[in-house]
Amino acid sequence: MGRPDILELKKRAIEVRKDILKMLNLAGSGHSGGSLSIVEILLALYYYKLKADPKRPGWKERDRFLLSKGHACPALYAVLAHKGYFPKEELWGLRKLGSRLQGHPQFGLPGIEISSGSLGQGLSIANGIALAARLDKLPIRVYCLMGDGETNEGQVWEAAMTASHYKLDNVCAIIDFNKLQIDGFCCEVKGVMPYADKWRDFGWHAIEADGHDLASLMDAYDAAEKVKGKPTVIIAHTIKGKGVSFIENRVEWHGIAPKKDEYEKAVKELDEALKKL
Amino acid sequence: MxxxxxxxxxxxxxxxxxxxxxxxxxxxxxxxxxxxxxxxxxxxxxxxxxxxxxxxxxxxxxxxxxxxxxxxxxxxxxxxxxxxxxxxxxxxxxxxxxxxxxxxxxxxxxxxxxxxxxxxxxxxxxxxxxxxxxxxxxxxxxxxxxxxxxxxxxxxxxxxxxxxxxxxxxxxxVITRQEDVFEVGRANVLREGEDVAIFACGQMVCEALTACDILEKEGVKARLINLHTPKPIDKETVLKAAKETGAIVTAEEHTVMGGFGSAIAEVVAGDSPVPVKMVGVKDRFGLSGEPDELFAYFGIKAKDIAAAAREAIKMKKE
The missing domain is CATH 3.40.50.970 (Thiamin diphosphate (ThDP)-binding fold, Pyr/PP domains)
Incomplete structure (x- = not known):
């Protein structure tokens, strides 16, 4: 697949951020910081790398994208709606009774490959998919997005060992490395550094990328696909709350939604950014 | 046997x-x-x-x-x-x-x-x-x-x-036969009886068989049900037993809290209340020992099931 127009995709990133904030504002709760930080990671994947067809969400030979950090689902819901997996109007029902857009993703909604929310389980599921694909000789890739705080979970490292043991080069983990978790800075809550070396020690090929630079991410996805005999992790350096000045890098914005005035202020900022593109 | x-x-x-x-x-x-x-x-x-x-x-x-x-x-x-x-x-x-x-x-x-x-x-x-x-x-x-x-x-x-x-x-x-029908969610009645119904699963089915023999010698006819599927539970067989015998005993190699006996009691309590006596491990951890010794120590042997049956029958008469 050829690379998409970067300027168009940058504009879309701003629209997606506006959608995320609107969803969260209407819901009255949800996770702002970690949703805003993964927008480019998702767009570079869905508009460039991921072999998928929104009209055939059950297509057997599609690549799989698993959102292991389920709390960031507003970003995924918005991108899936942009891609046409379901009508955009559904976004405004997020977290409400009767909506398919659960507070944390539920398997069954078109484009949602796994239920998640309890952290640390996605990479193991990705490995299972990859092993099954290998048995069936299906040429698919499995992407799994995790948070940096999420990798406090021991299961992530169990899965890291499984993927390298079975040489799952069809698995690509992506870390939203925004350096913040609920209780504060990751390095203060539970030291994670040196981060890339941890993965390398577990037998992975590690690539560091600018998680808000679409070209950098596309390069990383391309490079990951070329690695054979071992799984690859893309450590995407991001800013939690990216795009909104008063949310960026603020730990208290992990698990809250913008109120009406905050929402309006954020949209104003994003509209101004759009004009400057 | x-x-x-x-x-x-x-x-x-x-x-x-x-x-x-x-x-x-x-x-x-x-x-x-x-x-x-x-x-x-x-x-x-x-x-x-x-x-x-x-x-x-x-x-x-x-x-x-x-x-x-x-x-x-x-x-x-x-x-x-x-x-x-x-x-x-x-x-x-x-x-x-x-x-x-x-x-x-x-x-x-x-x-x-x-x-x-x-x-x-x-x-x-x-x-x-x-x-x-x-x-x-x-x-x-x-x-x-x-x-x-x-x-x-x-x-x-x-x-x-x-x-x-x-x-x-x-x-x-080995107490079941190759030709016995096994259907998930459908309990197997191994012995017919009207005085008391004993529900068991796993190894406890064998203990319960012995308990039925003990009771039979005392003139008590116990119905024995191998309820191999605690979920989905065979409500029909449980309720039929409750109605026809009026006294139930459950036997499990498991804690009595929230387990097999509880699943049966939930059905009985809601739709056909009769006394339910549970045989199983009582709110404690296991221990090292030989299986038979442990069954005796924890009070989940055939004689314990028989004793529970006598109590259940007594309760229905009261």
Missing amino acids: SKEKMEMVPTRDGFGKGLVELGGQDKDVVVLSADLTDSTRANWFKKEFPDRFFGMGVAEQDMFSTAAGFALMGKVPFACTFGVFASGRAWDQIRVSIAYMHLNVKIVGTHGGISVGPDGATHQALEEIALMRIIPSMTVIVPADAVEAKKATIAAAKIKGPVYIRLGRAPVP
Whole structure:
């Protein structure tokens, strides 16, 4: 697949951020910081790398994208709606009774490959998919997005060992490395550094990328696909709350939604950014 | 039938045989094991179908979520370890990665109950029936012997959705026959009687058979029901027994809190209240010892079931 127009995709990133904030504002709760930080990671994947067809969400030979950090689902819901997996109007029902857009993703909604929310389980599921694909000789890739705080979970490292043991080069983990978790800075809550070396020690090929630079991410996805005999992790350096000045890098914005005035202020900022593109 | 003359086989062996049979029938059957491959009898499958066997190391959480991935791809994964580690250590993975997605994963927990023996409390699962049956969409099967375990394994593969199979370590008498019908969710009445109904599962079915003999000598006609599927529970058979006998005894090699007896009491209490006496482990951990000694120590032998039956009958008369 050829690379998409970067300027168009940058504009879309701003629209997606506006959608995320609107969803969260209407819901009255949800996770702002970690949703805003993964927008480019998702767009570079869905508009460039991921072999998928929104009209055939059950297509057997599609690549799989698993959102292991389920709390960031507003970003995924918005991108899936942009891609046409379901009508955009559904976004405004997020977290409400009767909506398919659960507070944390539920398997069954078109484009949602796994239920998640309890952290640390996605990479193991990705490995299972990859092993099954290998048995069936299906040429698919499995992407799994995790948070940096999420990798406090021991299961992530169990899965890291499984993927390298079975040489799952069809698995690509992506870390939203925004350096913040609920209780504060990751390095203060539970030291994670040196981060890339941890993965390398577990037998992975590690690539560091600018998680808000679409070209950098596309390069990383391309490079990951070329690695054979071992799984690859893309450590995407991001800013939690990216795009909104008063949310960026603020730990208290992990698990809250913008109120009406905050929402309006954020949209104003994003509209101004759009004009400057 | 005298117990001494019966063939003694662990239920895990029945599972192992069933798994090999399934492996030959269906190429989508895969097996995962958390380093207890010989103990769970998953090694029998591994020997026959090495390409479809996946060793996961000592990592139960990883194993059950990986199994979920296989199921998402249309495979029928059997993930095997000891019951304590399956139901306890990986409970959240079973809840979220498997059951919430209603995935076709078969969870195999061997070494259920105190019949594990000398390994002691950490390895004696006394809580799995409770922990598993409270998860929506889960089926829970506790085979009485190796013959039934093999049938349960094959039946589990036919169910579309998560299934927990509880198995034992120690050899137990084979009390069911090849020709007996085994249907998930349908209890088997082994003895007819109108004075009291005894519900049992797993190895306790054999203890309950002996209890029926003890009671018969006293002129008490006990109905014995092998309720091999604690969930979905066979309400019809439970309520029929409650109505026709007016007194119920439950027998499980498991804690009486939230488990097999509780499942029966929930049905009875709501629709046909009669006394329910539960035989099982009473709010405590297991111990090291030989299985038979432990059954006596914890008060879950045939004589304890018979005593509970007498009490239940007395209560109905009062």
